Amino acid sequence: MRCLDRPVLRIIKVNKFKVSSEANFATSGQSRQDIKCDLLVVGGGAGGCSMAAKFASKLGKNKVVIVEPKDVHYYQPMWTLVGGGMKTLADSGRAMASVLPSDAHWVKDQVAEFSPKTNSVRTKGGDSIQYNFMLVAVGLKLDFHKIKGLEDALAKDPRVCSNYSPLYVDKTFKALQNFQGGPALFTFPNTPIKCAGAPQKVMYIFEEYLRKHGKRDAADIKYYTSLGVIFGVKKYAAVLLELCKKRGIEVTFRHNLIEVNSSASEATFENLDKPGGTLTQKYSFLHATPAMSTPEVLSKCADLVDKAGYLEVSKTNLQHVRFPNIFGIGDCTNAPTSKTAAAVAGQCGVVKKHLAAVMAGKPLPSVAYDGYTSCPLVTGYSSCILAEFDYDGQPLETLPFDQGKERWSTFFMKKTIMPQLYWHAMLNGYWEGPKLFRKAFHLGMGK
Ligand SMILES: Cc1cc2nc3c(=O)[nH]c(=O)nc-3n(C[C@H](O)[C@H](O)[C@H](O)COP(=O)(O)OP(=O)(O)OC[C@H]3O[C@@H](n4cnc5c(N)ncnc54)[C@H](O)[C@@H]3O)c2cc1C
Structure with a gap:
């Protein structure tokens, strides 16, 4: 040494x-x-x-x-x-x-x-x-502090939760079980985030749980997103908007959570299309997705x-x-x-x-990253829409069927297969995405 x-x-x-x-x-x-x-x-x-x-x-x-x-x-x-x-x-x-x-x-x-x-x-x-x-x-990193009052609410208010942090993810299911009715809010912040589908997956699970437990009619479920679309890829966005309609979920675009007032049970959003414009909403449940950087x-x-x-x-x-x-x-x-x-x-x-x-010291190979990404959009306790797409927002689906439909098979993959793939293959350096499977399932055709 x-x-x-x-x-x-x-x-x-x-x-x-x-x-x-x-x-x-x-x-x-x-x-x-x-x-x-x-x-x-x-x-x-x-x-x-x-x-x-x-x-x-x-x-x-x-x-x-x-x-x-x-x-x-x-x-x-x-x-x-x-x-x-x-x-x-x-x-x-x-x-x-x-x-x-x-x-x-x-x-x-x-x-x-x-x-x-x-x-x-x-x-x-x-x-x-x-x-x-x-x-x-x-x-x-998670910037919970950028939303006024959110850290305090996450620490003290059992109705406020976030799946995004190991500190708060355990609160979500408890808050869901204790929910008795009223406005249930789900938010998407005004920054790029990890897994852009996660802020709405939690909402679909919440909605199905209430239906199964006879509480759905008491809930007013609202999704507030800073984006102008529900999802960045047209194919899946259309399916998700339809899903929200079918399940009675209200979607408000271009609204960004800026303050949580836990003692007044209020969440305040800025209207991104109207500088200075805000909207304050009462909540009985709030799932917040923090800004990230x-x-x-x-x-x-x-x-x-x-x-x-x-x-x-x-x-x-x-x-x-x-x-x-x-x-x-x-x-x-x-x-x-x-x-x-x-x-x-x-x-x-x-x-x-x-x-x-x-x-x-060799020349760079010709292989290039095409932007492949995937988002298993869990829509309940046994269903999932498996979005896979590239830089251009074009679907790059692996399986030989339409992944834009809610399916049990893709839910099973998300819940059971993907974790094993992660722990045993990916972290050991053996998993580089499903490209080979995609080619095989599509008989060598397509990307
Ligand atoms: C709620 C939730 C749901 C998600 N769902 C999905 C999904 O369904 N499918 C999917 O594919 N992805 C999903 N993701 C996203 C996925 O977890 C991330 O995209 C992925 O972990 C990114 O990997 P990474 O290595 O870039 O960052 P990370 O896995 O976050 O790792 C970054 C590491 O860097 C370390 N670090 C930070 N700063 C320093 C420093 N200064 N010095 C040294 N080390 C440092 C951290 O401690 C951390 O261990 C989800 C994420 C969340 C939170």
């Missing part, structure tokens, strides 16, 4: 994209470390863990360093089912140590500063990490991000537009697709091939 006493020497190597033969972990001072690695993966969520698994087995023991602060890795897509009482929060989590690849070195900390010009990062605990290549996979450490690094604070990458291979030895994956990038774990899977194979080529 050696200390990073001559970092400049190492940077020269980096800029030639040569992979060094050893990784160094040297302690200097109290507990501070100077670490050097071939590949630094920042974030051990869906994207970081899957990609680290691919490269740790390829590059060898400790050549990959992962920085990730959390003890528990959650399969977040399960939280929709947790909110509906179909799974528990415990079902959705595994010890981080058990999912990160054993051949990688885990630094249990968070990156506090990116310095892409010197190929290094600094962690909150004071470690300095020098890398030859870096993959940024820090996801999105990239973690501050990334958004404040002007060298790495676009104007909106997202890692600025090529949409076809997720390589950074200014630093060729940096790639991104998942929710924190500005690839203009819907932010899901399914999109991460679709990105994995492309990023793996392009990053490997850059590492080897």
